[in-house]
Amino acid sequence: MKSVLVVGTGLIGASVGLALKDAGFGGKVVGYDTSAEELAAALAMGAVDEALARCEDVLDARADVTVLATPVLPILDWMQKLAPVLGEGQLVTDVGSTKREIAMLGAKLFGNTKQSRFLPGHPMAGKESGGAKLAEAALFRGSTWLFTPIEKPQSGSKDNRPQSNPEDDQASEMELAWRAMVARFGAQVRDVEAEKHDEICAWVSHLPQYLSTALAALLEDTFAGDEEGFRAMQAIGGRALRETTRLGASPYSMWRDVALTNTENVAQTLLALEQRLAHVRENLKTPELREEFRTANRFRVGR
Amino acid sequence: MKSVLVVGTGLIGASVGLALKDAGFGGKVVGYDTSAEELAAALAMGAVDEALARCEDVLDARADVTVLATPVLPILDWMQKLAPVLGEGQLVTDVGSTKREIAMLGAKLFGNTKQSRFLPGHPMAGKESGGAKLAEAALFRGSTWLFTPIEKPQSGSKDNRPQSNPEDDQASEMELAWRAMVARFGAQVRDVEAEKHDEICAWVSHLPQYLSTALAALLEDTFAGDEEGFRAMQAIGGRALRETTRLGASPYSMWRDVALTNTENVAQTLLALEQRLAHVRENLKTPELREEFRTANRFRVGR
Numbered sequence: 071m072k073s074v075l076v077v078g079t080g081l082i083g084a085s086v087g088l089a090l091k092d093a094g095f096g097g098k099v100v101g102y103d104t105s106a107e108e109l110a111a112a113l114a115m116g117a118v119d120e121a122l123a124r125c126e127d128v129l130d131a132r133a134d135v136t137v138l139a140t141p142v143l144p145i146l147d148w149m150q151k152l153a154p155v156l157g158e159g160q161l162v163t164d165v166g167s168t169k170r171e172i173a174m175l176g177a178k179l180f181g182n183t184k185q186s187r188f189l190p191g192h193p194m195a196g197k198e199s200g201g202a203k204l205a206e207a208a209l210f211r212g213s214t215w216l217f218t219p220i221e222k223p224q225s226g227s228k229d230n231r232p233q234s235n236p237e238d239d240q241a242s243e244m245e246l247a248w249r250a251m252v253a254r255f256g257a258q259v260r261d262v263e264a265e266k267h268d269e270i271c272a273w274v275s276h277l278p279q280y281l282s283t284a285l286a287a288l289l290e291d292t293f294a295g296d297e298e299g300f301r302a303m304q305a306i307g308g309r310a311l312r313e314t315t316r317l318g319a320s321p322y323s324m325w326r327d328v329a330l331t332n333t334e335n336v337a338q339t340l341l342a343l344e345q346r347l348a349h350v351r352e353n354l355k356t357p358e359l360r361e362e363f364r365t366a367n368r369f370r371v372g373r
Numbered sequence: 374m375k376s377v378l379v380v381g382t383g384l385i386g387a388s389v390g391l392a393l394k395d396a397g398f399g400g401k402v403v404g405y406d407t408s409a410e411e412l413a414a415a416l417a418m419g420a421v422d423e424a425l426a427r428c429e430d431v432l433d434a435r436a437d438v439t440v441l442a443t444p445v446l447p448i449l450d451w452m453q454k455l456a457p458v459l460g461e462g463q464l465v466t467d468v469g470s471t472k473r474e475i476a477m478l479g480a481k482l483f484g485n486t487k488q489s490r491f492l493p494g495h496p497m498a499g500k501e502s503g504g505a506k507l508a509e510a511a512l513f514r515g516s517t518w519l520f521t522p523i524e525k526p527q528s529g530s531k532d533n534r535p536q537s538n539p540e541d542d543q544a545s546e547m548e549l550a551w552r553a554m555v556a557r558f559g560a561q562v563r564d565v566e567a568e569k570h571d572e573i574c575a576w577v578s579h580l581p582q583y584l585s586t587a588l589a590a591l592l593e594d595t596f597a598g599d600e601e602g603f604r605a606m607q608a609i610g611g612r613a614l615r616e617t618t619r620l621g622a623s624p625y626s627m628w629r630d631v632a633l634t635n636t637e638n639v640a641q642t643l644l645a646l647e648q649r650l651a652h653v654r655e656n657l658k659t660p661e662l663r664e665e666f667r668t669a670n671r672f673r674v675g676r
Contacts, residue, residue, distance in 0.1 A: 196613045212536040214608050260608055270605050273592060284649040285584070286669035289576060302573050305517050305563055308497045310581040313616035315672060322485075322666035331659040340654040342595075343648045346587040353642040354632040363625035366589035369618060 071098040071247040075122075075133035077148055079103040079112035081197060082165050083139030086255075087117030092207035092252040102128050111202035113169035127280050130153050142327035146175055149188070153179040156187055161244035164188040165273065167324065168331040169218040172299045174262035177220040185242040189249075190264065193257060194275070198319040211256030217249070218264035272335035276328055279317050280340060283325070286318025304369035374549040378425075378436035382406040382415035384500060385468050386442030387508030389558075390420030391481035396557040405431050414505035432433055432458050438551050441467035441583035445630035449478055452491070456482040459490055466492040470574065470627065471634040472521040476567035480523040488545040492552075493567065495519045496560060497578070499621040514559030521567035522550070575637040579631055582620050582644060586628070589621025594646035 074090060076083045079101040098123075101118030102125070102169040103109040113121045118174055128136075129151060136152060138145045145166045152162055162180070166172050173190045180188035195213040197204055219241075241333050263272070329336060333371060353359050377393060382404040390402045404421030405413040416424045431439075432454060439455060442449045442588040446471045455465055465483070467481045469475050476493045482490035498632075499515040500507055544552075550619060556562055565573075577615070632639060656662050 071559055169375065181593065194609055213611060216609065258608070262605060262609075263590040266602075268659065269407050269603065270609055273595065273605055274610040274614045277588075278617040280585075281588070281617060281650065282613075283666055283669040285565060285580075285646060286672035287665050288645055288649045289670050292576065299569075301574065302565060305561070305578040306497055306565075306573055307518060310585075310620060311577045312621060313390065313580040314584060315475050315669075316616060317613060318672050320666070320668035322663050322669075325664060329662055330674050333657050337654050337657060340650050342591055343588060344650045344654070346591045347584065347643050347647045347650075350583050351640050351647070354636050354640060359632055360625050362590050363586055363594050363623070363628065366586040366618075366621035367624075368591035369621050370595040 071095075071134045071244060071251065073100065073131075073133040073135075074098070075100045075102070075128065075131045075136045076112075076118060077102050077136060077138050077316075078144070079118060080139065080204050081106050081116065081195065081200045081202065082195075082209075083137065084108075084112040084115065084117035084202035085195075085207070085209040086137055086139060086165070087112060088094060088115070088205055088207035089210055089255040090251070091116065095251065098135075100131055100133060102131075102145050102329055108202045112129060112205070115202065115205065117205055128152075132157055132160065134158070134244055136162045138162065138166070141324045142166045142168050142172065142331050145172060146183055149175055149179055155197070159244060160247060161189060161249065162189060162241060163191050163248055165191055165193055167328045168190060168272075169216075169264040169267040172329045173218050173243075185240045186219065186245045187242065188220060188291035189245050190220065191252075192217045192218070193252075195257075200265050200316050200321050200324065207215065208256065210252070215252045215255070215257035216267060216323050217259065217260050217261050219261060220269050225248070268332045272332055272339045276332060276336045277339040277343065278330075279320060279325060280336065281343065282315055282317035283320070286315040289315065345349055374398075374437045374547060374554065376434075376436040376438075376589045377401075378403045378405070378431065378434045378439045379421060379449070380405050380431055380439060380441050381443035382411050382421060382505050383442065384503045384505065384507050385496065385512075386440065387411075387415040387418065387420035387497075387505035388498075388510070388512040389440055389442060389468070390415060391418070391508055391510035392513055393524065393554070394419065394556040396554060398554065400437075403434055403436060405434075415508070418505065418508065420505065420508055422559065431455075431599065435460060435463065437463060439463070439465045441465065441469070444627045445469040445471050445475065445516050445634050448475060452478055452482055455528045458481070461546060462545065464490060464492060464545060464551060466551055468494055468496055470495060470517075470578070472567040472570040472574075474634045476523050477523050477574075484523055488543045489522065489548045491523060492548050493521045493523065495521070495570065495574075496553075496555075498560075501620050503627065511559065513555070516560050518555045518558070518560035518562050519570060520562065520564050521570050523567075524562060571635045572638055575635055575642045579635060579639045580642040580646065582623060582628060582631075582641065584646065585618055585620035589618040592618065620635055627635050 099118045100120045101112050109121050112118050138148050144165045170188050176188040193215045195210050302343040402421045403423045405425040406416050410422045415421050421564040441451050472493050496518045498513050544669045
């Protein structure tokens with residue numbers, strides 16, 4: 071692995087660049103972003119060595135590893151553009167928040183060779199605000215970096231060969247190099263099936279996000295016209311308020327694509343939470359509230 | 374102020390004891406708790422100098438300031454018991470999470486003298502787990518400590534005097550001493566009307582709590598029977614999950630009383646959040662989601 075191209079040099083993309091440097095990567099890191107400002111910031115902070123000016127330059131770059139670090143919909147676009155020009159031995163990977171649509175398109179576009187050319191990925195790291203300026207080399211340290219390797223098409227392959235044997239699917243040299251590099255970022259690498267990824271992430275990442283957005287928006291609307299109440303809320307609100315509304319600052323651009331590409335799972339978790347809140351509300355004065363606290367007290371995940 | 378009696382030596386009560394020592398209070402701190410274990414822990418860590426063995430001892434203690442640091446319902450009980458035995462110049466204060474019922478009962482029991490004898494209070498500090506062992510002298514540093522001074526009864530006083538003039542209501546020497554001490558704990562002292570307190574706290578404290586409980590209980594139930602999913606969730610869940618479910622560990626004993634004494638406000642905030650989540654759910658694929666993020670992005674309270 072001698073060159074890495076980062077497409078989208080925002081918080082995650084620029085952090086990948088910094089983490090590469092920090093891990094002692096001696097090759098070249100090239101960056102591209104539709105925002106000249108983000109790209110300049112990534113260049114200025116040394117997250118990328120070289121900035122590509124035009125979208126077409128990305129297709130000519132021929133990096134060993136191309137990291138798609140944009141929201142999900144542009145990732146799908148870039149996959150379409152890169153598939154026809156991807157050379158032998160090169161790898162495309164991504165950091166998108168949902169994986170089902172990406173893995174499906176990846177199988178279609180990149181799945182027709184024995185060795186992997188596309189590796190869907192998702193680092194479980196981030197901040198409530200985006201942008202290269204908040205990037206950190208240590209962003210992935212101690213977090214989990216998920217991969218959802220694509221399955222080879224089971225039918226319809228050109229040579230009509232029988233169902234592929236999983237042992238035929240080989241991780242390419244570049245895939246192994248990228249996995250090793252991610253481990254050097256300090257992340258725990260873990261493989262998960264793409265459908266399962268989207269199901270679990272709906273619960274542990276997407277639901278907390280839309281919940282925080284809804285709560286922050288609700289509080290904003292409730293107190294917007296009430297200056298005295300607003301000041302009191304500012305003074306009174308402590309850690310509980312901060313933590314449950316922190317993600318309200320997250321950008322729409324990223325979460326629109328999550329909503330569009332994991333709609334069913336997200337809707338299901340939101341509905342379940344609505345019903346659970348109604349259950350608590352209807353039982354504020356009954357012993358059922360005790361059961362709810364007991365169940366919640368048993369929950370120890372993520373702590 | 375030469376002696377302080379802390380009734381309820383759990384997290385808050387024991388932290389008050391430690392904060393008193395830390396602030397250089399030279400008098401005696403006496404403690405009582407229905408749990409011998411909590412009381413022993415508070416004594417062992419030096420949060421109290423002396424432990425009272427029996428409930429009756431509390432009524433004989435005659436401390437300058439008595440701090441009721443139990444859940445709200447026992448606070449109401451203690452107020453009833455203490456009112457008849459409270460001597461001149463002594464003060465009772467509390468740290469209960471809801472203030473309307475406490476202030477109302479306080480006005481009835483303690484409001485018939487010119488100088489204040491009861492001062493409802495609420496430090497906006499705590500942890501998701503209770504108990505003396507987690508107590509800290511610095512728990513209140515940088516937080517807000519609210520007081521909701523009781524209003525004198527406007528009618529029905531024994532001497533049938535005309536409506537009391539606010540200037541007649543005097544903070545007692547002991548109230549001033551306690552307020553000064555709380556400031557020395559490093560807390561920001563702020564007065565607020567009791568009804569307003571319960572309204573605002575429903576939004577910034579109680580709603581985040583019941584929400585975290587509901588979310589943690591929902592996740593516990595969803596993943597309880599699915600060992601593989603549970604392990605994946607543990608690996609994948611990051612800060613967003615931790616923060617939104619942290620308060621799921623909070624004890625029922627405290628939050629039962631909040632639910633019982635602020636029912637209407639809490640129910641209203643829960644219903645509003647249910648509706649807001651439904652709104653997000655119904656608009657996962659519409660431009661309305663952008664508006665929701667824009668509104669949430671404007672919310673800057675508590676950060």
